[in-house]
Amino acid sequence: MGRLGLQGWVDHIRDQDMPAFGNTVDSVLEITSNENASITMLSQVILQDAALTTKVLKLSNSVIFNPARQPVSTISRAVTVLGFNVLGQVVLTICLIDAFLAxxxxxxxxxxxxxxxxxxxxxxxxxxxxxxxxxxxxxxxxxxGRVGEMAFWCFGGETANELDQALNEQPDERPEDLQMDLLSFRLRSLTTSLAREWRxxxxxxxxxxxxxxxxxxxxxxxxxxxxxxxxxxxxxxxxxxxxxxxxxxxxxxxxxxxxxxxxxxxxxxxxxxxxxxxxxxxxxxxxxxxxxxxxxxxxxxxDPEADPLLQLRILRDLAMMLTGKPSLNEVLNLVLEGIYRGLGMHRAVFALLTTDRTTLQGKAGLGHDAEALVKRFLFRLDGTKGELINEIFMRSEAFWLREPPPRGISIARFEKAIGIGEGFIAPITTHGRAIGVFFADYGAHQPDEDTWQGFQHFVQQASLSFEHVATRGVAPKR
Incomplete structure (x- = not known):
């Protein structure tokens, strides 16, 4: 790909590597460039993605974008505090950073x-x-300001490896000269072109x-x-x-x-x-x-503070969503947000069994270092009796993990992988059969019985959602 030329690289990144980002860009730019667009239109784009919503709210409360520290708990309030166009830029930037982290x-x-x-x-x-x-x-x-450099290192494939090797082997050479030798253009020119392409x-x-x-x-x-x-x-x-x-x-x-x-x-x-x-x-x-x-x-x-009103709003939104034809990912992300933000948990993750039902694999997470948690959430089912993950799928039972561990249950494998042995874990079931789990840990503050019941209620709603989707003949994404 090294001889694609500048426009060839722009097309390659746009069409092959970042189509999802491109769709988000188009949606946000269409709204922010429309003088008649409403706050609701921008809010809807953001709220379609629970992880994006969480990041937008977190940044809206940061000193960088909110030096007056006005409390922001809703996307509508974020638009008021940050401004319509600035919030649009924040969303695009979050999506870019997420794409480059891939x-x-x-x-x-x-x-x-x-x-x-x-x-x-x-x-x-x-x-x-x-x-x-x-x-x-x-x-x-x-x-x-270096979006082209980031995109190249993320999506450059073998050409990126070649440039990386050249930079390592010739540290005294100017990086721009090595870029010209290999690519026939400087990466800052890719930044300029992508900035114009994505407006x-x-x-x-x-x-x-x-x-x-x-x-x-x-x-x-x-x-x-x-x-x-x-x-x-x-x-x-x-x-x-x-x-x-x-x-x-x-x-x-x-x-x-x-x-x-x-x-x-x-x-x-x-x-x-x-x-x-x-x-x-x-x-x-x-x-x-x-x-x-x-x-x-x-x-x-x-960690977010537990918010009973937010719990009710999310459960209400979930009930309304199920009257229509939501995608499974939309429902599960909403449940995940309810567990994380509504219950005030430290981290939350949902995981699904692979299609052959041999491995439990993390799919999405929220909270501190959630990306790493999702990657570590990988467990093979081998039928070992007494081992936590195996027992969840054999019993279809939820567990409150704390000291001492549930009687007769070994959490050693789970604790080694996740780095903590305290939290809630419960199976997502459909027609009496476990197909995945939700897990959440609670950081510094200890939860009470109400938090435990709230967690189980959210997971039950997720299970009902699976059954609702199944009756429409739509298989969940694994």
Whole structure:
């Protein structure tokens, strides 16, 4: 694919690798570019995806997008606080980050993301200090300022491997020169083309291809990327010192004061990356001084509070959904959100048996490091008596996992894979036969009997949904 040419790569990424993202882009752009569009139309696009809804709400409550810290618990409120167009940009950015987390050269993808998240927070701070009106747009533009690089490392296949090898073997060569040798174009040109293809905005284009006469917003973006790149050489390096000095001059503040601000911004960047679900990238962000990226990531993982009213709303929405013809994924994602947000759990995941009924495999999750939890949620059914996963499918029984474990049940295999032995787990059943499970753990706060009953009720609703779908002759996706 190395000789596809620039437009060939744009077409390849758009048509073969990111069709789902393209559909979301089209839906959101159609709404945000329509002067007559309503808040409800944008809300519906977001609410179709429970994981997207959770991330939007989390970011809507973050200091980056909501410095006044006005509580946001609904998508409608998020539109009011962030603004219609900014929320549309946030949705597109979340979808992009999720797409890039899917695979490829993960180390390269994570490194690009780390620089972009770091640059975005530093750029936003600079824009705010310089009284730029569109600070949120500056953040988004800096974050997407290397979207072509991220897309290439994620979807470049063998060509990406070749460039990776060349960069490793020739560290003294300019990366742009190696890109030209292999691709006949620079990856920043791919960023420009993709930004135009996906209509990400002129500010993203100018972040990739600097304009002749940049305004304050463009200068803030360029400074954010310069500082983030220099920091990767070490905060004590000559490049970092030079970048910090330039940053201080731009902000018109003393260097010592700026160093403290930059350190706080780096920690905030790690938190924001974790909130977007990019924990690998968050760990790569260089946090100066006594702070660490791990501490910032941990502080981003705040468990939701139990919300009885939200539980009722989700159960009502679920009942209304079942009167129509919902997809199974829509129903299960809504149940997952009810367990996670409604019951106030630390993490929640649902898993299904493979078609041959030999393996239980995680399908989707919400909460702290949910992506890793879903990947680890893989258990082979071997008929071992007394072992938790086998017993769930032999008995079709739910278990409250706590100390001591349920009598006669071994949780050793489960605890080794998941990293925790406390929580709720219950089978999804249809016509008396278990076909999957929901699992949720409860973090620092201990649940009560009402939480346990609420969990079982949500799982029962999921089981009824399976039966409802089965009566329509639609098989669940495995």
């Amino acid at each position: 695979g490829g050269l993960r180390g390269r993808v994570a490194a690009e993301m780390a620089r972009c998240f770091h640059a975005a927070v530093q750029a936003r701070a600079a824009a705010d200090a310089c009284a730029v009106a569109q600070v949120e747009e500056v953040f988004i533009a800096a974050l997407l 990400l905005g002129s500010m993203v284009v100018s972040a990739a291809e600097p304009v002749a006469h940049p305004g304050p917003a463009e200068k803030a973006i360029a400074m954010g990327h310069r500082l983030a790149a220099a920091a990767e050489q070490g905060w004590g390096s000559a490049a970092a010192t030079k970048a910090l000095t330039a940053y201080a001059e731009m902000l018109q503040k003393p260097l010592d004061e700026v160093k403290e601000l930059v350190a706080c911004n780096a920690a905030e960047a790690a938190r924001v990356a974790a909130q977007f679900g990019a924990t690998d990238a968050a760990r790569l962000i260089p946090v100066p001084g006594a702070g660490t990226a791990e501490a910032a990531i941990a502080s981003a993982a705040v």
